[in-house]
Amino acid sequence: MDAQRPPVAAAACAAPACAADTIVIIGAGQAGGWAAHTLRQEGWAGRIVLLGDEPHPPHERPPLSKAVLAGTAAPESTALFKPEAFAALNLDWRPGVRAQRIDRAARQVLLQDGSAIGYHRLILCTGGRARxxxxxxxxxxxxxxxxxxxxxxxxxxxxxxxxxxxxxxxxxxxxxxxxxxxxxxxxxxxxxxxxxxxxxxxxxxxxxxxxxxxxxxxxxxxxxxxxxxxxxxxxxxxxxxxxxxxxxxxxxxxGIGLLPNDELAREAGLDCDGGVLVDDTCRTSDPHILAAGDVAVSFNPWAGRRLRLESWQNAQEQGMAAARSALGRLVSYQPLPWFWSDQYGMNLQIHGMPLPTHQAVLRGTPGSGSFLVCYLNGAVIEAALGPNAAKDLRFARRLIEQRKPIDPARLADPAIPMSRL
Ligand SMILES: Cc1cc2nc3c(=O)[nH]c(=O)nc-3n(C[C@H](O)[C@H](O)[C@H](O)COP(=O)(O)OP(=O)(O)OC[C@H]3O[C@@H](n4cnc5c(N)ncnc54)[C@H](O)[C@@H]3O)c2cc1C
CATH class of the missing domain: 3.50.50.60 (FAD/NAD(P)-binding domain)
Structure with missing residues (x-):
C-alpha cells in the first residue's frame, strides 16, 4: 500500500561520494526497467542511472522460450517500452556496462572502466543466470x-x-x-x-x-x-x-535452473541467502540499497517461508515496489504468486503456492485438457492452478485473496459457476 508522499529529500544524503540527485539501478532487465519507469511515474525528477550488461533495452524473457525461439516473434518485440516511451523516461541508460563493485561507505557504484557513480538510493535488479x-x-x-x-x-x-x-x-x-x-x-x-x-x-x-x-x-x-x-x-x-x-x-x-546474480551484494557485505535478502519494503540490510526481481529473496506469507520468486509478475511488481520504496513511499510487498507457462497451445497458470499440507480439490476432468485444482487450508483456498482455465482462475484468485471460506463439494462441482462461489 502506498501513501502519497514527496520523494526522499535530497539533503538526506551524507556519505562522501553520494549524489543526492541520483538513483542507480543495476540490471536493465524486467525488474530494472519497471523500477526506472515507476521512479518517473512517482515524480522523481533527479538522475536515474540504469546499468545493464546486456546490449538491449529492458525486456521480458518469457517469449525467449516460446515465440522468439519458434521464430514467430522478433527479439525487439520483447522490449518493455516502445522506443519513444523509453526515451521519454530520460534515463542515463548505459547498455553493455557492468557494475563491478558497490562501495557502501562512499555510496557509489564502481564500473569496469574505473569510474564511479554516486547514489542516493541503489536498486539491485541483477536477476540470475542459467545454471x-x-x-x-x-x-x-x-x-x-x-x-x-x-x-x-x-x-x-x-x-x-x-x-x-x-x-x-x-x-x-x-x-x-x-x-x-x-x-x-x-x-x-x-x-x-x-x-x-x-x-x-x-x-x-x-x-x-x-x-x-x-x-x-x-x-x-x-x-x-x-x-x-x-x-x-x-x-x-x-x-x-x-x-x-x-x-x-x-x-x-x-534448462536446470537459475543462479542468482548476488555476487555484488555479497561482496558489499549485504545479507544474502540464495539471493539478496529483502524485507517487504524491498530494502536490503543496507537501508540505502533495495533489491527486486529474480535476485531478491523475501518472506512470502503465502508460502510461509523465504524464497526467490522467479516470475514475470514478481519482476514487474517488485521492481515497481522497490522504486516506490526508494522514494520513501509506504510499501508492503507481499504478493500472491502468479506464474504461467505455455506449451503446445496449453496455458498453465499457478496462483499462490500449493503446499503438501493442502487439501486438493479437483474441478473438471483432466482428460478434457481444461481443469482446475484448488488447494485448501481448511475451508479457505490458498492456491489454485490449471491448464486452459484462465477465466475460472481469475475467480479462484479472488477467493484466495479474500480468504473466503468455501464448501469443497460446491467448488468441485463444475455445474456451479465459479462466479457464484
Ligand atoms: C526463457 C525464459 C522463459 C520464461 N518464461 C516465463 C513465463 O512463461 N512465465 C513467467 O512468469 N516467468 C517466466 N520467466 C521468468 C521471468 O522472465 C523472470 O522471472 C524475469 O525475467 C526476471 O526479471 P529480472 O529483471 O529480475 O532479471 P533479468 O531479466 O535477468 O534482468 C537482470 C539483468 O541484470 C543484468 N546484470 C546482472 N548483473 C549485472 C551487473 N553487475 N551490471 C550490470 N548488469 C547486470 C543481467 O545481465 C540482466 O540483463 C522466464 C524466464 C526465462 C529465462
Whole structure:
C-alpha cells in the first residue's frame, strides 16, 4: 500500500561520494526497467542511472522460450517500452556496462572502466543466470543455455525438422524448449533427474498432466535419468546417462535452473541467502540499497517461508515496489504468486503456492485438457492452478485473496459457476 508522499529529500544524503540527485539501478532487465519507469511515474525528477550488461533495452524473457525461439516473434518485440516511451523516461541508460563493485561507505557504484557513480538510493535488479551443466562436457560440444536474447538467437536456427534435440532438465524452461522444438518437427528427448516433471513447483498430479501432454506430442521423457557426461559424437553430441544409456543429439540444451546474480551484494557485505535478502519494503540490510526481481529473496506469507520468486509478475511488481520504496513511499510487498507457462497451445497458470499440507480439490476432468485444482487450508483456498482455465482462475484468485471460506463439494462441482462461489 502506498501513501502519497514527496520523494526522499535530497539533503538526506551524507556519505562522501553520494549524489543526492541520483538513483542507480543495476540490471536493465524486467525488474530494472519497471523500477526506472515507476521512479518517473512517482515524480522523481533527479538522475536515474540504469546499468545493464546486456546490449538491449529492458525486456521480458518469457517469449525467449516460446515465440522468439519458434521464430514467430522478433527479439525487439520483447522490449518493455516502445522506443519513444523509453526515451521519454530520460534515463542515463548505459547498455553493455557492468557494475563491478558497490562501495557502501562512499555510496557509489564502481564500473569496469574505473569510474564511479554516486547514489542516493541503489536498486539491485541483477536477476540470475542459467545454471551451467555441472558434468564433464567435451570441448567440441556446445550445450545451449537459455536466459538471454543472445541465447535464444543462437538456439533458434538449431531447431530443424527431423533433427534430434536432447533437453536436460524437465522444469519450465526445459519443457517450453521441448514443446517449441517438437512443434518445429524435431525429435525431442527430455532428461529429468527427479522422478517427475517440475517437481519443485507443482504437485504430483500436475506433473503427470505435463508428462502426458509431452508424451502425447511424441516427446520422449526420461524420468529419474541422471546425465553423467556429454561427449562429441556422430551427430553433434552423445549424452551419457548414469545408468549406461546413451542419447544421440544434434543439439543439447540444459534448462536446470537459475543462479542468482548476488555476487555484488555479497561482496558489499549485504545479507544474502540464495539471493539478496529483502524485507517487504524491498530494502536490503543496507537501508540505502533495495533489491527486486529474480535476485531478491523475501518472506512470502503465502508460502510461509523465504524464497526467490522467479516470475514475470514478481519482476514487474517488485521492481515497481522497490522504486516506490526508494522514494520513501509506504510499501508492503507481499504478493500472491502468479506464474504461467505455455506449451503446445496449453496455458498453465499457478496462483499462490500449493503446499503438501493442502487439501486438493479437483474441478473438471483432466482428460478434457481444461481443469482446475484448488488447494485448501481448511475451508479457505490458498492456491489454485490449471491448464486452459484462465477465466475460472481469475475467480479462484479472488477467493484466495479474500480468504473466503468455501464448501469443497460446491467448488468441485463444475455445474456451479465459479462466479457464484
Ligand atoms: C526463457 C525464459 C522463459 C520464461 N518464461 C516465463 C513465463 O512463461 N512465465 C513467467 O512468469 N516467468 C517466466 N520467466 C521468468 C521471468 O522472465 C523472470 O522471472 C524475469 O525475467 C526476471 O526479471 P529480472 O529483471 O529480475 O532479471 P533479468 O531479466 O535477468 O534482468 C537482470 C539483468 O541484470 C543484468 N546484470 C546482472 N548483473 C549485472 C551487473 N553487475 N551490471 C550490470 N548488469 C547486470 C543481467 O545481465 C540482466 O540483463 C522466464 C524466464 C526465462 C529465462
Amino acid at each position: 551451467p551443466l555441472p558434468v564433464p562436457v567435451d570441448a567440441a560440444v556446445q550445450v545451449h543455455l537459455l536466459r538471454t536474447i543472445g541465447d535464444a538467437l543462437a538456439l533458434a536456427p538449431r531447431l530443424q525438422p527431423g533433427r534430434q534435440l536432447v533437453v536436460i532438465g524437465g522444469g519450465w524452461v526445459g519443457l517450453e524448449v521441448a514443446a517449441t522444438a517438437r512443434s518445429r518437427g524435431m525429435a525431442v528427448t527430455v532428461v529429468e533427474a527427479q522422478g517427475r516433471l517440475c517437481e519443485r513447483t507443482v504437485p504430483r498430479d500436475v506433473s503427470e498432466h505435463l508428462l502426458a501432454l509431452h508424451q502425447a506430442q511424441g516427446t520422449q521423457v526420461l524420468l529419474g535419468a541422471v546425465v553423467e557426461r556429454v561427449e562429441a559424437g556422430a551427430g553433434a553430441a552423445v549424452v551419457h546417462l548414469a545408468d549406461g544409456r546413451t542419447l544421440q543429439a544434434d543439439t543439447v540444451v540444459a
